Amino acid sequence: MPAIELRDVTKRFGTVTALDGLDLDVREGEVFGFLGPNGAGKSTTIDVLLDYVRPTSGTARVFGHDAQAEPTAVRERVGILPDGYGALGRMTGREQLEFTIEARRGREGPQALLDRVGLAGDGDRQVRTYSKGMAQRLMLGMALVGDPDLLILDEPTTGLDPAGARMMREIVDDAVSDGVTVFFSSHILGQVEAVADRVGILYGGDLVAVDAIDALRETAGATGGVTVTVDALPDALVNAVAAIDGVTDVTVDRDDQGRPLVDASCTPAAKGRVVKACYDDGADVRDVDTREASLEELFVSYTNGDPDAADALAGSDASERDGTAVAASRGGER
Amino acid sequence: MWRLIARKDVEDSVRERQLHVGVGLFAVVGLVAGYIYASSYDPAYADRPELQFLGVLVGAALFLAPITGIMLAQGRIVDKRNRGELVVLLGMPFSRRDVVLGSVAGRFAVTAAVVACLFAFATGVAALMVAPIPLLRVLAFLVVFAAFAGVFVAIGVAISAAVSGTTRAAVLAVGVYLFFVFRVHDIAWKLFVNGVYGTRNAPEALLPVAAQLGPFTALRNVVVGVYPEIAGAFGYFGGAPPTEVTALAQPAVGFVVLLAWASAPLYAGLQRFEGADL
Numbered sequence: 001m002p003a004i005e006l007r008d009v010t011k012r013f014g015t016v017t018a019l020d021g022l023d024l025d026v027r028e029g030e031v032f033g034f035l036g037p038n039g040a041g042k043s044t045t046i047d048v049l050l051d052y053v054r055p056t057s058g059t060a061r062v063f064g065h066d067a068q069a070e071p072t073a074v075r076e077r078v079g080i081l082p083d084g085y086g087a088l089g090r091m092t093g094r095e096q097l098e099f100t101i102e103a104r105r106g107r108e109g110p111q112a113l114l115d116r117v118g119l120a121g122d123g124d125r126q127v128r129t130y131s132k133g134m135a136q137r138l139m140l141g142m143a144l145v146g147d148p149d150l151l152i153l154d155e156p157t158t159g160l161d162p163a164g165a166r167m168m169r170e171i172v173d174d175a176v177s178d179g180v181t182v183f184f185s186s187h188i189l190g191q192v193e194a195v196a197d198r199v200g201i202l203y204g205g206d207l208v209a210v211d212a213i214d215a216l217r218e219t220a221g222a223t224g225g226v227t228v229t230v231d232a233l234p235d236a237l238v239n240a241v242a243a244i245d246g247v248t249d250v251t252v253d254r255d256d257q258g259r260p261l262v263d264a265s266c267t268p269a270a271k272g273r274v275v276k277a278c279y280d281d282g283a284d285v286r287d288v289d290t291r292e293a294s295l296e297e298l299f300v301s302y303t304n305g306d307p308d309a310a311d312a313l314a315g316s317d318a319s320e321r322d323g324t325a326v327a328a329s330r331g332g333e334r
Numbered sequence: 335m336w337r338l339i340a341r342k343d344v345e346d347s348v349r350e351r352q353l354h355v356g357v358g359l360f361a362v363v364g365l366v367a368g369y370i371y372a373s374s375y376d377p378a379y380a381d382r383p384e385l386q387f388l389g390v391l392v393g394a395a396l397f398l399a400p401i402t403g404i405m406l407a408q409g410r411i412v413d414k415r416n417r418g419e420l421v422v423l424l425g426m427p428f429s430r431r432d433v434v435l436g437s438v439a440g441r442f443a444v445t446a447a448v449v450a451c452l453f454a455f456a457t458g459v460a461a462l463m464v465a466p467i468p469l470l471r472v473l474a475f476l477v478v479f480a481a482f483a484g485v486f487v488a489i490g491v492a493i494s495a496a497v498s499g500t501t502r503a504a505v506l507a508v509g510v511y512l513f514f515v516f517r518v519h520d521i522a523w524k525l526f527v528n529g530v531y532g533t534r535n536a537p538e539a540l541l542p543v544a545a546q547l548g549p550f551t552a553l554r555n556v557v558v559g560v561y562p563e564i565a566g567a568f569g570y571f572g573g574a575p576p577t578e579v580t581a582l583a584q585p586a587v588g589f590v591v592l593l594a595w596a597s598a599p600l601y602a603g604l605q606r607f608e609g610a611d612l
């Protein structure tokens with residue numbers, strides 16, 4: 001049974017269409033990154049899952065429970081870090097955790113949770129006096145209460161300092177190793193890349209792509225590459241590099257000392273072969289610099305940067321590729 | 335689960351010092367009411383002194399209990415909605431109905447405590463000044479007015495659940511209270527009947543109909559039906575007593591009218607809240 005199942009979900013606010021026939025499946029136990037620019041519909045999707053808003057049409061299910069018909073059954077199994085939350089009255093951090101533990105019938109101790117999210121010394125302060133980052137930490141602690149089967153995190157790193165972002169990542173990793181499904185939205189690409197098994201790119205209220213990040217990169221043609229600094233450029237080198245399996249493009253430039261730079265756009269596996277080809281053709285290699293395609297490039301190519309690619313993907317059946325891609329990324333990244 | 339919301343609601347009013355302020359204000363009013371009664375009471379002349387004490391209490395509670403109930407309740411849900419608290423609560427296994435019913439129960443407890451304060455301080459002062467006190471009747475009236483305040487708590491929570499802006503909720507709550515106090519429904523109905531039949535031919539039995547459907551008049555009908563001597567204490571709030579007792583002025587009808595005011599707006603507010611986007 002999918003952890004999350006959205007079927008043809010449309011949500012209109014007056015004349016604005018926030019979600020436009022969205023279909024999405026998130027499997028149990030996976031980390032799903034939900035990526036999109038501001039206004040793409042990420043928070044609206046989460047709001048539909050928690051029944052904060054009612055979809056105009058379509059159905060949303062969480063572990064088989066209809067989100068609109070059985071919202072409390074959904075909330076029993078979901079830990080949520082929502083967007084736009086506020087303090088519970090004038091409760092302190094500890095009181096808020098105690099209330100959550102009672103409501104979710106959890107067995108945790110409030111102090112252990114405060115320690116875990118890095119608020120050990122701030123439990124007795126009123127939550128409304130917390131900074132944004134502290135409130136975010138507390139909300140994450142509240143989301144963990146009662147051992148939820150699914151964590152839904154809306155822009156979880158908003159307001160967090162680097163240490164907070166690392167803590168967030170560790171908690172997500174711990175949750176995943178306990179078999180928890182994680183669904184999180186973000187517009188910060190690096191974070192999605194670091195933790196997600198699969199990524200869905202939401203644009204204009206619809207998914208334009210769902211796949212593992214590596215597969216998305218390949219599909220979008222954004223593959224990273226290697227730049228080799230050599231002391232001289234043999235005539236045959238460019239053609240030799242271009243002929244290597246996995247290389248899509250070769251350019252030659254010069255660095256500030258006038259040395260030739262051979263830049264090959266290629267798959268990660270081809271990078272070594274590019275360097276070897278430089279040696280084999282008799283060039284003296286001075287420096288090697290490799291790069292991975294950023295998700296940013298990927299994102300641009302899927303959304304407004306390259307509308308053709310976005311259209312092509314939106315039309316194709318993304319789910320056909322899912323199975324193998326997930327297996328590959330789980331093996332490769334964890 | 336609504337019990338947990340209700341308990342939080344009561345604890346919130348303690349944390350927010352709302353209860354302290356309410357208790358303080360009503361204690362002062364109670365002290366003044368008790369003092370006025372005890373100091374004006376003259377055993378040699380006063381006829382039925384207990385009635386005088388109850389009259390003072392009814393006069394004060396009739397004015398204060400409903401406005402307290404509706405004002406304490408009107409912001410309860412809409413404030414949470416605007417401050418993001420509702421998103422957090424509805425992220426836990428609460429339903430929207432739990433939030434609404436829990437708010438009604440919590441606000442009712444707070445309002446009842448405040449009204450009890452009025453009665454307790456008035457009785458305390460009167461007792462200290464050795465004026466006679468009909469204790470059982472005082473308790474009975476406390477129950478009656480706590481329940482009456484509860485009707486307005488239900489209306490206040492209904493408003494709070496139905497609207498999305500805090501200002502709108504506050505204005506609506508004050509408006510509803512004034513509507514009932516000034517019996518706008520009665521005025522409109524009389525204008526309508528007089529318009530249809532002409533001022534001279536308007537049937538006597540038809541004119542007081544709408545008035546009996548307001549909560550203040552309904553309360554008077556219930557209380558006076560059981561305890562006729564207290565009728566005078568209702569004064570303006572109770573409206574003019576019907577010249578000939580219509581079927582609608584019976585205590586049982588009054589009771590049903592009060593039940594309807596306690597439940598129908600709340601049901602409508604809940605329905606609207608259930609379908610709303612936060």
